[in-house]
Amino acid sequence: MVKAAILEQPGNGLVIGEVELADPAPHEVLIDTKACGLCHSDLHFIDGAYPHALPCIPGHEAAGVVRAVGSEVRSVKPGDHVVSCLSAFCGQCEFCVTGRLALCMGAATRRGPDGAPRITRDGGQTVNQMLNLSAFSEQMLIHENACVAISKDMPLDRAALLGCAVTTGAGAVFNAAKITPGETVVVVGCGGVGLAAINAARIAGAGMVIAADPLEEKRELAKVLGATHTIDAAAEDAAKQIIKLTGGGVHYAIEAVGRQASADLAVASLRRGGTAIILGMMPLDCKVGLGAMDLLGGKKLQGAIMGENHFPVDLPRLVDFYMRGLLDLDTLIAERIKLEDINAGFDKMRAGNSARSVIVFD
Structure with missing residues (x-):
């Protein structure tokens, strides 16, 4: 027993x-x-x-x-x-x-x-x-x-x-987004999954890593893990701030909360050709979408369940990242x-x- x-x-x-x-x-x-x-x-x-x-x-x-x-x-x-x-x-x-x-x-x-x-x-x-x-x-x-x-x-x-948290958050960066060094990222929601995504974006060489969360203490934690900028996700002009900061929007927006408002913010933060990746478990009646102008601008929307992991390969690599001091799990x-x-x-x-x-x- x-x-x-x-x-x-x-x-x-x-x-x-x-x-x-x-x-x-x-x-x-x-x-x-x-x-x-x-x-x-x-x-x-x-x-x-x-x-x-x-x-x-x-x-x-x-x-x-x-x-x-x-x-x-x-x-x-x-x-x-x-x-x-x-x-x-x-x-x-x-x-x-x-x-x-x-x-x-x-x-x-x-x-x-x-x-x-x-x-x-x-x-x-x-x-x-x-x-x-x-x-x-x-x-x-x-x-x-x-x-x-x-x-x-x-x-x-x-x-x-x-x-879970790191496989999902880091997987969104390494497997789903496949970020090229220098590309810009916003992560909406700085819980365990979001913080792991921020850490992975730093490892991947993202040029700007923006953490969006309504709580100041979580935004400060995001800075420790690699965020270059922070935004109050609850601000009415949060998307406008991100677009201004990046000169037109981010290449990738990663939603790590599971709320309608955070998914909408992720989509609204994209530049032309950008991709929103929804990780959070949304309420079952929620819908996330792209408008006509978003589609004409080549924007994309996708899910990435469990970070699209190949965990027999990904897990030992993440362990290696931690042991080499690249991945911050202690924080x-x-x-x-x-x-x-x-x-x-x-x-x-x-x-x-x-x-x-x-x-x-x-």
């Missing part, structure tokens, strides 16, 4: 309880979770904005140590340090074989409806696995294609951030907490004043 934070009813927070994990199937990996970041995507499910089968265990930004592997697993072995990734890939579908791993629906990486569940409690009740991981737990039982081995020199509390961590403090951690997230809270398991 292991402790986990369980979502039983949206809007009522998480309940700490005990669950039991099955033995690994042939292609599964059992991991002792060592650290897990609190992500706003989890909050969408916890507060009921997005539906999910209940009860379930959220959590998807994690790192740990492999305890056991299934009979067919060759990619990792017991004792390996790993980062998990919610975009588990099957390796066989159209998206996988054309190199778009993040778009794989991953059906083949989950147990079928006729199979025994991975997680149970109370003598057999199914506890649903969220986003292929369920990382708010002392252990995870996941498909082998949902984790990658990393250097054991990498601190696992920092490594956890690579599982992203606002606090380290225990699993029992998870609801207080999400309350801080709702307040919106700080960067990442990370659960550290003993």
